[in-house]
Amino acid sequence: MIISGIVKSSFVDYPGLISAVLFAPGCNYNCFYCHNRQLLSGPQEEISLDYIYKFLDSRRGLIDAVVITGGEPTLQKDLIPFLHKIKSLGFKLKLDTNGSKPNVVENILKENIVDYFAVDYKAPKSRYPSVAGCSITAEPVLKTINLLLESDTDFEARTTLFPGLSGEDIFQMAKEMPVLPRYVLNRYRKPENYLPGDLEKINSIPLSQSEISAIVKKIREYQPNICF
Ligand code: SF4
Numbered sequence: 001m002i003i004s005g006i007v008k009s010s011f012v013d014y015p016g017l018i019s020a021v022l023f024a025p026g027c028n029y030n031c032f033y034c035h036n037r038q039l040l041s042g043p044q045e046e047i048s049l050d051y052i053y054k055f056l057d058s059r060r061g062l063i064d065a066v067v068i069t070g071g072e073p074t075l076q077k078d079l080i081p082f083l084h085k086i087k088s089l090g091f092k093l094k095l096d097t098n099g100s101k102p103n104v105v106e107n108i109l110k111e112n113i114v115d116y117f118a119v120d121y122k123a124p125k126s127r128y129p130s131v132a133g134c135s136i137t138a139e140p141v142l143k144t145i146n147l148l149l150e151s152d153t154d155f156e157a158r159t160t161l162f163p164g165l166s167g168e169d170i171f172q173m174a175k176e177m178p179v180l181p182r183y184v185l186n187r188y189r190k191p192e193n194y195l196p197g198d199l200e201k202i203n204s205i206p207l208s209q210s211e212i213s214a215i216v217k218k219i220r221e222y223q224p225n226i227c228f
Contacts, residue, residue, distance in 0.1 A: 001082035002026075003047045004039055004071075008055070009063060014094045014116065015156075017064035020056065024073040029098055030133030031122065032201050033162040037193040039071040049082075056089050065092035065115075074101040080111060087113045094118065098132075099141035109151045117155035118184075119144055123165065124172040131162075142177065149178055156182035163188060163204030167215045174219035174226075185212065185228040 005023030007013075013021050025039040038044055056066065066086050073079055074097050087093055094116040097105065108114055123131035125138040148155040157180050159165075159173060174183070188206040207215070216228050 001049065001076050001078045003049070003052060004045050005036075006047060006052065006055070008059075010067070013067045013069070014065040014092065017092060018062075019065040019067045019092075019094065020059060020063050021067045021069055022052065024068060024070040024076055024079075026075050027070055027072040027098070028075060028100055028134060029072070029122075029136065031131065031162075032133060032194065032198040033160060033188065033191055034194075035189070035191045036071060037191065053085065053089070056086065056091065060090060063091070065094060067094040067096065069096035072098050072100070074104040079104070080108060080113075083108065083113045084111070092116070096120075097144070098122075099144035100136050102140050102143040102147055105144050106147055109147060109153060115154060117148055117153060119148065119155060119157045121145070121157045121159055121173060121177060124169050125176055126172075127169065131165075138176065145177060145180070149180075154181070156180070156184050158184040158186055160186045161188050161206050161212065162201075163206045164201060165207070167207065167211060167218075170215050171219055174222040177223070179225075180223055181225055183223045183226045185216070185226065 002025055003022045004025040007021040010019050010021050013019050023039060027040045083093060092115045093113060095114045096118045099119040121141055128138040129135055145157055157177060190202055194202050212228060216226055220226060
């Protein structure tokens with residue numbers, strides 16, 4: 001398992017808990033609005049696992065949880081043993097994923113080691129490859145979401161409201177997904193690093209607060225547990 005970044009204490013990455021956040025490098029998507037672009041092409045820096053385990057051991061009783069994020073953690077072949085090791089230290093575990101590897105999520109669910117998942121649902125089906133910046137479709141992501149629903153494990157799906165995502169897109173996405181226990185709309189923040197060709201998209205104006213509020217009202221019929 002390769003970890004390239006660590007946030008030692010976070011109040012926002014695990015709902016209701018204080019967590020440490022570990023960043024796994026590499027991703028099979030290339031979202032233009034990615035905030036971790038430095039991690040996409042693989043490890044720039046590798047933090048030793050020994051350091052991470054010692055650090056977490058020293059934080060027992062001070063933090064509640066560990067969040068594994070990326071990049072895309074499910075691309076790493078030794079993710080499951082790593083999750084077991086962290087779990088053995090006594091922390092709650094959250095895994096952030098783009099949902100493209102339902103087989104990996106299914107294997108993790110069999111191990112019953114992750115307490116909370118966050119799955120990105122990035123765009124309506126018709127726009128998925130262009131938004132994800134690769135040939136991926138929405139189908140594996142929907143499969144991941146359905147596996148989580150069937151498993152009874154706590155999870156949320158979430159969508160970043162990037163510039164260019166319309167109210168109609170969000171409405172469509174809300175209908176495409178099964179009813180979720182929690183659906184989070186995340187406000188767009190301009191990333192510091194982006195591809196030069198994406199400058200125009202990055203600087204475009206996202207939906208306003210009032211536009212989002214109107215959409216949220218409209219999609220409650222399909223996603224009653226929406227949070228914004
Ligand atoms: S899935 Fe996440 S880590 Fe991967 S490119 Fe998109 S925003 Fe970045």
